[in-house]
Amino acid sequence: MVDPRTAVVNSNGGWCWFQDERALVDPGSRRLLLGSVASVAGAEGDRRGGDVDLTIVDLDHLGEDPTGQGVDPTRPGAAPAATSGAATGPGVDPAARTVTLHPGLESDDHDNPALWHRDDGRWLAVYSRHKSDDRTRWRVSEVGDPTRWGPESTVDWRGLFDSPEQARELGGGRGVTYQNLHRLDGVLHCFVRAINDDPCYLVSHDDGDTWTFGGRLLTREKIGYVNGYARYASGNRFGTDDRLDLIITEHHPRDYGTSIWHGYLADGHLHRSDGTTVGELGRSLVEQAPRAEDLTCVFGHGSTWDGAVMTHAWTTDLRRFPDGTVVALLTARADDTLGTKTDRSVLDPIDHRFFRAVLPAGAEQWDVHQLAVAGPQLLPHEEDYTGLGTLDPEDPDALWLSTVLDPRDGTALPRHEIFHARTEDDGLSWTWAPVTEDSEVGNYRPIAVPGAHDLSVLTWYRGAMSSSQDYDAEVVVRVARR
Incomplete structure (x- = not known):
């Protein structure tokens, strides 16, 4: 196998740097989970703009597709269909599948999810808008399957205050x-x-x-x-x-x-x-x-x-x-x-x-x-x-x-x-x-990305960026043996 291996795993994605972990590797399944937000200025932005996405990458098979034609959903072992907004297609490596945690939340890279791998084998994803509301949102996956997620739940921070006056006094509602x-x-x-x-x-x-x-x-x-x-x-x-x-x-x-x-x-x-x-x-x-x-x-x-x-x-x-x-x-x-x-x-x-x-x-x-x-x-x-x-x-x-x-x-x-x-x-x-x-x-x-002790896993996005809301970028993953 070629080392290192580099491939595009999402055709439209970006992230800020004040959420963690933004990406994790499950050492048992050798899968990378990577959160990102699709922009209205990126690929299929009219459809995907503002989607809070999660890309799941089979690291052992990344970069094996010689055609670069993207995922064939009929191939053996292909992941189930995404909940919405699947970022598959030409140029996206077939080892990657993208599911959407929240479609159209906001075209803003600050909305990127933080990830946690639970002791029971489920995954947790937590995310929010960029100061445009007061809700922390989260979803929990099915056991061992980060392509399938339960319903979204929320905490409304405004509910902590006894009154609107207390909220204003203490700096709530911002x-x-x-x-x-x-x-x-x-x-x-x-x-x-x-x-x-x-x-x-x-x-x-x-x-x-x-x-x-x-x-x-x-x-x-x-x-x-x-x-x-x-x-x-x-x-x-x-x-x-x-x-x-x-x-x-x-x-x-x-x-x-x-x-x-x-x-x-x-x-x-x-x-x-x-x-x-x-x-x-x-x-x-x-x-x-x-x-x-x-x-x-x-x-x-x-x-x-x-x-x-x-x-x-x-x-x-x-x-x-x-x-x-x-x-x-x-x-x-x-x-x-x-x-x-x-x-x-x-x-x-x-x-x-x-x-x-x-x-x-x-x-x-x-x-x-x-x-x-x-x-x-x-x-x-x-x-x-x-x-x-x-x-x-x-x-x-x-x-x-x-x-x-x-x-x-x-x-x-x-x-x-x-x-x-x-x-x-x-x-x-x-x-x-x-x-x-x-x-x-x-x-x-x-x-x-942490989690794979025998591998060096690096991800970044490449393209054009005019603001945190407007960027035309694709997400890349590079895997190398340590």
Whole structure:
């Protein structure tokens, strides 16, 4: 079998980067599950635009179709028909099947589902609209069959308030966004940006069949669009659920000079990196929650690196490994002149940089190194969007980046390409290898998928993007032996 193998698995899909896990591999069945949202600007956008999709990929047979003609639903072993909006057809690999969890929810990549593989063999998918309503939605699959799903259920966050006046006072009714699924101390948590646009969470004692309000995690007075952007990491993949790490900004980097802060949840409390207790978990609607600044500063707005001043940091990826090491990917602007100006109709290119931060097991301080140049903003009206990157979930010393500047020599590239990197000296130097080259379209937002310990599974989407709502992109999966 050819190694690596790369194939298109969905003709219309994209995702944001603040939901997890966005993709998982079931090691027993060797199937990849990958969530995405179809855009009105993509393939069959008039029919599929706004569909919240789930693509199921047989990794052992990916890339075997020599014709590239797509799935033949009559072939032996073909999956049952999708609930709606199946993304099959010319160019889609026959090892992939796409089912639609919610047709026409919203043409917006922020609506991407978070996935969880339950102990009973069922799958859980949780998703929401992008701040346009207050509902967290979820569906549960049949046992062992992620192509068949039960009915959609919802939590309406507006129901937490005693009155409309209380909702206004506490910042309710502003919409919810992003779902992140992790088990902590035996209880499944779903972290959501919700009340006052702060990180809050739901809890489930039945592995996602039902949900109740768990508490408010952090809060801050609103400045600009929303409050902090969080990434979460746990040891769930390795069978441990006694700690959950997070990194977060104070606000959106276009509205504020953001830094990156770290804390972790354990023993019913929120802690700083050094173990200092910040406060108890399970805060009610009316109890005051801590601020991001009560946590440990990982990367400071205004810090200097190689003679350049770094500002407007943003969270990109976070992983915790079996020995307790925590690794983060970050971005920041270098020598920025834009600041937080509200008129962003005409922008000069902004120099963005990638950073890697490591909290070794048992350490109290983060070790941070500049990683690579990310290039100018991805979109004119989103001055902090980059091609992004992803950490290898099986190897803390490896990662992938999407960039328009070759990290090997700084050469400008015609469009975003993906590079693999590995370090042998704790991040002081890196060996880079291209994953894509001479591409006709840009390659964005790679995800290194956890679950297949003997395989390296990478997915990304490639095409054209004009906004988070309008993109013409197809989803690609690459599989290689480790």
